Amino acid sequence: MSLTSNTAHRLIAILVSPILFAGCSDRGDSSFVYSDRTLSLMNEAQTGFKDVKGVRELVDERFGNPQTLVAWQKLPVDFGGIACSVATTPDASAAVKSLQFEFAEGNSVPEKVSSLQFVTGACSGETAAVLKWDAATGTATLVSALQNAPAQGDQVTFDGGSTLKNGRMLYQRHCSHCHGTSGDGNGPTAQYLYPRPRDYRHGVFKFTSTNDTSKASRNDLTRIVKQGIPGTYMPSFLLLNDSDIHAIVEYVRFLAMRGEFERKTASSLASSFSRDAVTSRVKEGEKRAEIVEELKAFIGADLKDELGFISDELAETWSVAQTEEALVTPKIPRVADTIESRRRGRELYLSKTLNCANCHGISGRGDGPQTTDFEKNPVTNELYPEPGLHDVWDNLNQPRNLVYGIYRGGRRPIDLFARIHAGIKGSRMPSFKNVEHEDIWHIVNYVLSVPYEVEPGASASSQAAAPAAAAASL
């Protein structure tokens, strides 16, 4: 059957069933929500004054909203776009409409270009729409003239922000119903899940290959997105292609940085200008008008420096996570997985100094004595309604039942080594970075054997299994 008749058939089929296609349209607007911490500030601190910006605007001008994302170049995020520079301009005036570009070696020439942004030179910051792009000669024809004259060598980005935009689109489709549009872990399906979907806004991720004080690296997040988190509702997105996963990961990092920035900015105002603080200050005799004046002065002067520190720290910590030094690296290879090693591991597990059993229980079932205590919320100082450990997100944080043999952060020896060495960030699983690496390996060998027998060597069959497993690990 020829192609055209095929199309005709399809057309008929579509005409016969128009009802199937009704109601499918892209839902347009969405916006980031502000954190509870921001919303707890007095109104003036949130919205600012005529000439001084409040927290909401300070966040929005740096990060934008889902439909109008801002690429704040300070952040170590790959916003996307192709870097190139002006090769020749026909004449050195602002009126030029046709420019030739050259690409650094190794950068492939794009087939389509819809916009370009000047990064350096007189036009720095200007964005121009591209009418026509000739890939063969590298010539772009602009829709309208620039405000300043471009010069040879000016750095330009083609289609800047394309990765972030793609990431947003994919995130909205695949992740936001759990993790929320703002990455607050509060999407529509979140309330039915335990553990809750991650709230990215703390900038904290649990399952990382980095040491206890470092953030998650891109590789860590990529691994999570590809593999999912077994034993939780976080599914695997392995079938997405690599460039889509890269875009999603950059978007998740962007949301985490946005959350962290907002959180820290609001925190620096919270002690003096939260609604509660203002109420008690007024009670103690201060006038509200004076407090507002103080706020205005504070935002105008001190907060500026503060914002500088916050953004420097953001850029620094997220960049450091990408370095080799931040990785947890065992000093010695895995110790052979023998009965003796497992026994040593169990000794350490039960020892008073490490006391894993206090949380995970003597037989590893996640039922240690600490799980029955009532804890205080460190912020409100009130007892939690349910007994057990709580994490930085204020959720109940059950120590893992090690008998199931499901490891959320991965089951490779290095994964478990990193979990024990660096702890599980944000959760109550502490870091044991001061423990000798050899001992950590003994514990890893023990933990990996728990699903098969809690007491190493207790059953005869394990004697046969152990040497085989040890051989496999060489």
Next chain:
Amino acid sequence: MKKFWALFFYFWPIVALYFCWIAPESNWWFPGEAMSPMGVRIESLFYLILWIVAIVFIGTQAALGYALWKSAARDEGQKAWYSHGSHSLELIWTIVPAFVLVFIALYQMDVWAEYRVQSFYPDSTREEGSVAELAARQFEWRIRYPAPGKKLSDEPESDDLYWVNELHVPTGRPVKINLRTQDVQHAFFSPQLRLKQDAVPGLIIPVWFEIPEAGEYDIVCAELCGWGHYKMRAKIVAESEAAYKAYLNRLQDEQNEDGYKAAEEETN
């Protein structure tokens, strides 16, 4: 007006015929060519039934249209004729479908047995055991292989290999997998292989298939298992015996990764 209704009932079998005709050819809601020998046999059964159903449907519609047309042509004064209670007619429309059903039941027996009855599975799959466990869960497919050279056991072993959403199998010979679910009911469906089997909580269901050609084949969930049902997709990667072995060895190496070698490279 009366004649309109007669024509109306003639119209539908024509539309149906048209769609039956174009659907397979324009690949409209059809999963393409069957990619396994069993798939080809299942497909021929499908077409057999499609033909029988199409003929019966068109025949009954034509009869209905004929009855309407004839009555519409009759003049108003004529008395109605009641055909209700005709013994021979009833015999015909009971015995003919019964024959058709018995025919289908017998005709498909060997395919069904080989497809579903374990004692009729290819001998090699019964000797070899399952090559992997495919555990459905909301909303992904978790995969467990035995360590290279070992047999899969029903309960996890310490040296098993794990992956998710991508099942590797060798081409050119029948392979069997153990289908399970970790939560609710799901269904393993591979359209290109014409293979569908429910995963039922508490059961281990062996499923076998053979893929002659290397390539990627879809796995989708075919049981409405929750809100994320639609995105419960995975793939089968069929590859030569050598590539399959290499894959398992790679997986094993990765799973034994202790992070130490990386440190060595760093100091070099």
